[in-house]
């Protein structure tokens with residue numbers, strides 16, 4: 001079949017009987033969850049997690065939307081992810097095969113991981129960190145990132161991981177909002193064949209104004225020179241290596257916070273989504289088992305996400321480690337030193353489960369299937385997708401050229417807020433429909449509502465995705481802002497429905513198709529960015545008077561940031577021009593991080609606004625996507641769009 005014709009016919013893929021025979025997920029899970037969903041989750045919690053004290057009540061929803069799961073239960077997440085596997089006799093099993101971008105490798109067994117986590121936990125305590133203190137983690141993709149998170153979990157100090165690609169300013173906001181007294185970072189990491197520095201961003205983040213940081217714990221990764229403040233900075237290899245490898249994992253309450261993770265919302269201020277211990281661990285372990293079908297004795301699992309995103313939290317650290325799996329962790333980019341790097345790693349480590357994002361698949365499609373074809377990918381038996389809708393073409397390419405036409409693909413819909421996978425096929429059970437995440441996993445309930453908040457099931461009608469029952473790994477709130485939690489997620493359609501912010505539809509078979517965000521959140525390469533956040537970064541530049549940002553569709557990254565700016569008169573008099581565009585792109589990278597850099601910035605003299613002054617982003621999206629401009633009748637001044645279009649045609653950047 002030619003690639004062009006791959007998507008022409010409607011294919012579905014029934015489960016392969018051999019796969020189904022060994023699958024962790026089974027059809028009876030749906031019936032069990034439907035019959036009594038609290039009993040279902042109680043059983044998952046007891047089967048998959050080791051509790052120090054059993055819980056008395058499965059769910060307390062009396063103070064909705066503030067949930068309590070597994071009330072009265074106590075546990076230690078790090079014990080569950082590490083120690084219990086050693087106690088069960090699996091200490092020699094590799095937990096993490098690490099491959100650095102330059103090609104350095106380390107394989108860490110569960111017994112070694114236990115010693116590392118204990119040492120790190122002792123080191124944190126020696127630095128004065130205790131239960132309830134938040135710790136910011138700003139690290140590259142190295143095993144110390146997982147060790148640091150688990151050490152925090154062990155002592156009950158919620159971690160707040162900040163993606164290493166975020167800027168000093170973004171880090172500063174997050175450190176202050178979470179009130180973190182300790183930052184764990186590294187001198188740098190390897191990126192595209194060269195060391196790139198991290199510590200200077202931490203230094204800059206805490207150089208300004210009042211901030212809570214007392215100590216900075218620094219991992220030596222690249223060996224590059226770093227500025228050093230003796231009263232504040234501590235080397236990881238000094239304090240962690242010297243610490244005892246014995247540390248008691250004391251139990252924490254099921255509802256004690258495990259971590260905070262910031263994500264973009266519809267306003268300029270990122271939200272600190274926080275998760276607690278028992279419910280979160282239960283659902284990530286459960287989904288990693290039934291959706292990724294991890295068999296810890298035999299599989300080599302690889303999730304390509306960065307630990308700075310929720311996918312890295314749930315499906316590199318907590319899910320697979322709770323299940324005692326062996327996984328690959330890779331530091332670098334897919335094209336360093338060559339475009340076949342991932343496939344080389346799969347061949348080398350005999351990776352059997354690959355979990356990645358559609359944007360990566362589309363990039364590989366662009367590079368051509370002859371790249372993966374040069375490698376032996378026969379160890380793969382399951383593929384997963386996360387972060388944005390995967391278009392059927394990419395799905396079919398993934399199956400054919402990576403999955404050898406034999407691996408099931410699980411398209412998994414979930415969010416930072418949901419903590420774990422919510423909508424996904426069960427491999428070995430579900431007949432796969434390319435492009436659709438299909439059905440809520442057993443134990444999860446979803447519906448699609450119309451504008452009036454009425455549920456419907458008609459196929460092809462577009463509505464809003466909502467979740468209709470609480471679930472164990474649900475966010476417990478927005479750090480320090482309970483009102484915003486209620487307002488953002490539980491008010492759009494009343495207090496009964498969790499509003500996900502995604503558009504969705506059913507097909508004739510009742511499968512759910514996710515259609516992207518319905519709010520001002522963009523999805524660029526599977527990363528969430530808010531239009532408001534980028535707009536405020538742009539207007540913080542002295543040359544900019546006003547800015548509007550939209551997500552324009554992009555073949556590879558799903559969406560790309562398209563910005564429209566009005567310059568202040570002095571800057572405009574200087575001619576604006578390509579220099580200012582470049583400067584503004586760099587400014588956004590500095591304010592937020594390189595991932596937020598606009599693909600295009602167009603200097604305009606007016607922005608399209610309604611008579612009440614609201615920017616009509618819909619029209620700007622038409623321009624950015626090269627479409628005919630839609631209805632302009634509500635514009636205060638309809639000639640604005642003519643001007644913008646003319647600017648576009650004349651090649652303004």
Ligand code: WTA
Nearest residue numbers: 386387388389411412413414415416514528
């Ligand atoms: C989008 C990432 C379609 C969606 C785990 C959601 C998806 C947002 C899918 C959450 C999918 C994630 N199909 N859309 N399989 N997975 N999304 O918080 O818009 O970074 O609301 O969590 O990504 O992004 P977040």
